[in-house]
Amino acid sequence: MSPYSSCQHGYAIHLPNALSLSLYVGQHVEGVSHPFRPNMKLPRFSAFLLLLPLSAVASTAHDFDFFYFVQQWPGSYCDTRQSCCYPSTGKPASDFGIHGLWPNYNDGSYPSNCDSDWPYDASEMSDLMGMMQMNWPTLACPSGDGSSFWSHEWRKHGTCSESLLDQRSYFQAALYLKKQVDLLKVLQDAGIRPDGGFYSLRGIAGAIREAIGYTPGIQCNVDESGNRQLYQIYLCVDTWGKELIECPVFPRSKCSSRVEFPPF
């Protein structure tokens, strides 16, 4: 089924994995609603049966199935009711910017905040600073140089893939992926420009699929006038953060069949 045949995508929930990670390892699992509560009273034997498979997966606590590589269109971040602030380093380029590289499970749930003992260390990033500011600019208010955005992304998402990528490799992987796929060029080559026009969602997804060979996830938000617009593009990547893959599951879209592509 095409991910663009409807706007909402339900999450299938793979319970043993998600539940074990949140209850037994202290790792926060988002994107799933738990039908059980930890303090729920269970007959002793049922509790034993439940604990068996859970303890078996606890040793693979930091496993995940793939990454979402998420890029945001700055025009769509800024023209909303909440507005935006340009980074202290100046207005970013009129280009997609990185939002994050997010470990995910195939069932649509995801781990987050996996290791509070590994805080973001800016000193590891000094020679990457120019690339980070250009490709991963922060647009949230108040204005900043990006370090609080990057630190947030490392703590929330990066620590969940730290068994494979240390902090520097994690950010380098995202920068490399951005370089591999020039989304704005791909869209412009297909006649889809950030000119305030409305474009078919299928056309946008089709242009990207045609260029890179994989179907993207597309997320929309709403501008101040209530128009649905192209906000974020999700590509799926293997657990090494290197190769694009077909998405096992797509994010919630919130798009209509035609969406605005606002200027920036």
Ligand code: 5GP
């Ligand atoms: P929102 O609820 O605005 O879509 O997402 C808020 C934040 O939750 C995102 O910026 C991201 O940090 C996290 N998030 C939302 N959906 C997903 C998802 O499908 N996978 C992962 N890994 N994180 C997500």
Ligand code: 5GP
């Ligand atoms: P997430 O939605 O990934 O959990 O968190 C995004 C966090 O990073 C929010 O606290 C948001 O204010 C901050 N942030 C800073 N700059 C940006 C930006 O350019 N885009 C987005 N989406 N969030 C940003």
